Amino acid sequence: MNDSLIAAYSSETFRRQAHALVDLLADHLDTAEKAEQPVLPYAEPDEQLAYWEADFQKPANDDPLPLLADIVQRSIHLHNPRFMGHQVAPPLPLAAMTGMLTGLLNNGMAVYEMGMTANALERIVTQWLARKMNFGDNASGVLTSGGTLANLTALLTARAVTAPTDVWEAGHTTRLAIMVSEEAHYCVDRAARIMGLGSEGIIKIPTNDRFQMRTELLENYLEQAKAAGLTVFAVVGSACSTSTGSYDNLVAIANFCQKHKLWFHVDGAHGGAVVLSNKYRSLVQGIERADSVVIDFHKMMMIPALVTAVLYQRDADSYQTFQQKAQYLWADATAKDWFNSGKRAFECTKLMMSVKIYTVLRTYGEEIFTANVETLYGLAQRFANLVRHRPDFELAVEPESNIVCFRYLGGAHMPAELDALNTRLRDRLLKNGRVYIVQTTLRGRVYLRVSLMNPLTTDVQLEELLEQIHQISVNYLPTL
Template sequence: MNTPLTAAYSPAAFRQQAHALVDLLADHLERAQSGTNPVLDYTEPDEQLAYWQTDFEKPVNADPLPLLTDMIQRSIHLHNPRFMGHQVAPPLPLTALTGLLTGLLNQGMAVYEMGMTANALERIVTQWLATKLGLGSDAGGLLTSGGTLANLTALLTARAIFAPTDVWEHGTTDRLAILVSEEAHYCVDRAARIMGLGTDGIIKIPTNERFQMQTDLLETYLERAKTQGLTVFAVVGSACSTSTGSYDDLSAIADFCEQHKLWFHADGAHGGAAVLSDTYRPLVQGIERADSVVVDFHKMMMVPALVTAVLYRRDADSFRTFQQKAQYLWADADAKDWFNSGKRAFECTKLMMSAKVYTVLRTYGEAIFTENVETLYDLARWFAQAVSSRPSFTLAVAPESNIVCFRYIGDGSQSNQLDAINTQIRRQLLKDGQFFIVQTSLRGQVYLRVSLMNPLTTTEHLTALVNEIERIGADLTNLSNSDSATYSA
């Protein structure tokens, strides 16, 4: 009997729809990569919601292609080389195809039999990356859904090992704390608050003129924490920071942690991939001494979100994070078996995320990751030089990664309005849709911020961006001067 439910599972219908979707996406990819169309067709949030609310009221349509076409057109296009905003990679097309496969297979990974291939691939991928990081022969880890969960997982492990009491079994009233750069990603702060550390337990170390942790202050802040009744159990190093892409001195942090017997965690979500480049590996010198490291594959390694590695110098440490019994899942809840993923990760039904990374490695080899890192980091250095050569701009700091922060200053006549002008420049770019960049606040001033995530972005695209910003900035400055003159008259 052919019911709507059985028809929805039809292999023939799937074949037809999948072929049509691949054609649709290939056309989209071609248009986006040409850079001739807008990066996005920006609409205000309420307008966007109203559009889809109206769409939701329409009759069902057995052909999903019009709907899928609409979704593409009303989304930001990461494969456009003029996308230079958030730290999200334009995924390799191969990884999207692998996502189609993993979506259909739907292998949960908590227990081995539900994710036999996925768990094996995860083991290989994490040990490969741990080796590249230089974490040693005892290293290993797991994959999880994003940097926030990854950093939380690692810090929970640190607490389980270093906290004065067994928090998992007995809870704690101890006042625990971590030391972290004031420029660290907000997810570290969030993870600490989830763990119950509170504001006092997140001790932020000031940064230098390059927005790097002042490691010479660690001793002072540790002693101050002790006098306040806090027990510091971990130090977090940024590799790199989110706002400016600056790398902390990981070797100095490692020395400090070894001296005081503290857990050293390196947040390499964005910049940890520098280890894959002989040119840029010195940026992460010392990361091999970390007790735990996180690296996002969906940032610098061209994999769709979310895929993040949580790696440990001692693989056995990963089993300390979640120690609970689930007899219906595992016959031996205490066994340290790598093939039951749920023992070490937040997720129980975890996506088959390892397949995307493994497929890239087996198809292109690790050299494609190296080329991507070097292409984007090199491009950032070129862009910083181009910005610095123009008197109407100032650079926040010479970039270490693929993140560049700069500020339009014009001729200097509007110094008291530069924050508003730079905010308006970004807003105008967003509305025009030809470029997508973001902004950040550094030392109380608004800066424009570019994250060069697309290896198809060229120096010509960046020159066009600077020209457009200069044009908008001049128009805004002239308008402001005209308004001031009118007001004075």
């Protein structure tokens, strides 16, 4: 036997290194949550690459802790309450710890015997969430790796169920199309193109002044599509949109889909979690009538990326998505057996995603998810109020979620000047590293954008953000 392999698999070595890693990460959490370090130690891409290229040339070291500490130090710190950038949650420590367990067990889930526990827990978790959406008794779903893959999976199901021919076997025999808000996440556009719909097959519906789909235009756009020889098979509602966090009118979309016998899909990757909050549930009224919904656990539900639920009103629909024979995996490819998740999910060797969610539910109860949604949505309302009370700032739109778009006015007056000013302010914030926000473009104009993902962020830190932007403008305006 090879001595190096024996040493690498040593349980005692693992015990020692894992304890050291937990201590390192606990110290990181302590300093990050107290905002005692920058959100990110920014380095230019070439500088970062050069650093790790030099590190790669170093001799092997049987103590991985210095390397792991370096990776922590040179990464963005989502647990810092001044992280207000992208829609990625600071994971619950318990969920991250569970990730160590699933990483070591490494059970795939395509076939039951390789993922006995994980498949059973996935069934429980998806049915629990489907009930929270008030789906019927026949509802269930699958877990997959992120919103992009989840939306693609749901739309593939929609095509398989509604297409006039068997697309899986015969390919496209008609020109298919979907209808979606112009503010929808880019992954819906990407999914449609992957499916071969082309640019004409993605019918983008204009939005109103709140960046919500103008559902009164659906009838007209459907008639135009028919006249162009397109067969619309699905409509996608956003809950919520990525740029502004605005919710489409799901009731109106549901009515339209019911009238025309179209598949109703809801991209609830970010905002679908409000089904767990009585306070904010009205934002997704109508979601219970959807044929399919996706919800990311790694956004509003504090699970490490990537974990996304694809939920179906009718569980049987999910078996039509991927209709392949794989004799070495299962004897009967047509059997609707929930315990072989490879029949319904894109992945074969899928991670044990359900274990993280189930562990959190069994430890804290679903109330932990409710508390997070309501804390972050409330924080956004208070931040919007701070912006409203400062004459040197303006909101793009009243926020419906934990996403707030705003811009600094300063002394600029022309639109191009405002765009340049806010772009450079964001760049200065990025290089400074003390706080992390992003920017977006709305109706062709540049706005600063925060996604309040950390429940430990305080009103004081939000006030400091606005003041820091103001001070940067005052101190650097001649150079901006």
